[in-house]
Amino acid sequence: MKDPVRIAITGAAGQISYSLAFRIASGDMLGKDQPVILQLLEITPAMDALNGVVMELNDCAFPLVQDIVATDDANVAFKDADFALLVGARPRGPGMERKDLLEANAAIFSVQGKALNDHASRDVRVLVVGNPANTNALIASCNAPDLDAGQFTAMMRLDHNRAKTQLAQKAGKHVTDVASMVVWGNHSATQYPDLAHCKVDGTPALELVDREWYENDFIPTVQQRGAAIIKARGASSAASAASAAIDHMRDWALGTDEVVSMGIPADGSYGVEPGIMYSYPVVCKNGQYEIVQGLSIDEFSRGRMQATETELREERAAVEHLLG
Numbered sequence: 001m002k003d004p005v006r007i008a009i010t011g012a013a014g015q016i017s018y019s020l021a022f023r024i025a026s027g028d029m030l031g032k033d034q035p036v037i038l039q040l041l042e043i044t045p046a047m048d049a050l051n052g053v054v055m056e057l058n059d060c061a062f063p064l065v066q067d068i069v070a071t072d073d074a075n076v077a078f079k080d081a082d083f084a085l086l087v088g089a090r091p092r093g094p095g096m097e098r099k100d101l102l103e104a105n106a107a108i109f110s111v112q113g114k115a116l117n118d119h120a121s122r123d124v125r126v127l128v129v130g131n132p133a134n135t136n137a138l139i140a141s142c143n144a145p146d147l148d149a150g151q152f153t154a155m156m157r158l159d160h161n162r163a164k165t166q167l168a169q170k171a172g173k174h175v176t177d178v179a180s181m182v183v184w185g186n187h188s189a190t191q192y193p194d195l196a197h198c199k200v201d202g203t204p205a206l207e208l209v210d211r212e213w214y215e216n217d218f219i220p221t222v223q224q225r226g227a228a229i230i231k232a233r234g235a236s237s238a239a240s241a242a243s244a245a246i247d248h249m250r251d252w253a254l255g256t257d258e259v260v261s262m263g264i265p266a267d268g269s270y271g272v273e274p275g276i277m278y279s280y281p282v283v284c285k286n287g288q289y290e291i292v293q294g295l296s297i298d299e300f301s302r303g304r305m306q307a308t309e310t311e312l313r314e315e316r317a318a319v320e321h322l323l324g
């Protein structure tokens with residue numbers, strides 16, 4: 001039997017966590033042979049609701065769950081955490097852009113960055129889901145000077161998965177036939193889902209779909225999918241977001257041959273200078289992610305990649321006071 005790992009989840013009584021915590025507890029994230037200790041964080045007024053979630057987790061009698069901690073103290077929730085999924089934040093409503101949440105949510109991530117810095121395992125892997133995810137991840141990492149910035153990531157996997165499905169459905173193929181999808185930049189309406197390197201069942205995607213569909217249908221559909229879900233459901237995506245968070249952490253921890261998209265500290269690759277959390281194509285092995293280098297970038301792509309970078313730099317400028 002492996003030693004248990006500690007998994008902190010914030011916003012643990014919220015919509016996303018109502019799917020996420022149960023799937024992690026059942027072994028979907030780290031495997032059916034990996035015992036887990038769940039460390040669940042909420043704000044004080046939501047502690048009753050969180051206790052209800054804990055009752056349900058207990059009622060599932062999950063074989064992998066060794067302990068459950070429910071707390072409103074970030075220092076307790078992040079104590080020795082090996083994985084931290086930062087979900088707790090306000091979601092947007094109809095008519096809002098995700099960056100409109102910056103003011104409401106940014107302060108959460110400076111406090112939690114400090115708590116991770118002071119209490120988490122030195123190898124903690126952090127995924128920020130709460131919006132605007134990339135800039136919140138930047139705030140958290142800047143407030144954790146004793147941890148490596150590369151330990152902080154932002155969730156782009158939902159966009160990546162959405163893009164794969166849109167393309168597979170258009171091509172009349174299955175999502176498992178789609179390879180080398182890339183989503184660049186920000187988890188926002190400026191993100192750039194790029195088909196230039198993508199293949200479907202071995203054939204270049206851009207030979208299977210016409211340019212008109214790519215530019216005027218595919219890209220906006222993926223960019224606006226979050227808003228479309230809010231319009232349809234009256235609430236933002238939850239189960240699909242939880243599923244993407246599990247995909248992200250599983251691949252980071254256990255590795256994957258597939259190219260996946262992750263929001264990570266920009267390092268100059270593809271001309272994106274450091275200082276923001278930018279989504280790149282990566283592959284994961286031995287518990288590390290590595291940017292896929294050497295992809296050719298044409299003028300169309302360059303313009304899209306720069307537009308989403310510009311937006312991230314504007315978001316950064318708005319929270320400079322929280323960056324430590």
Ligand code: NAD
Pocket residue numbers: 010011012013014015016017041042043046087088089090091092108128129130131132133155156158159187236237238241
């Ligand atoms: P929700 O309102 O259902 O749940 C959020 C929970 O966070 C609430 O229970 C709230 O009490 C808690 N919370 C607030 N402040 C907290 C704090 N400081 N510490 C701990 N918990 C705190 O919202 P949701 O639908 O679960 O969404 C959560 C966030 O995830 C939102 O910001 C949403 O926009 C974002 N989201 C991101 C993606 C993505 O792809 N990155 C996808 C979907 C949703």
Ligand code: LMR
Pocket residue numbers: 091092098131158225226227229236237
């Ligand atoms: C999503 O992409 O579904 C989430 O970021 C929620 C939102 O506000 O769109």
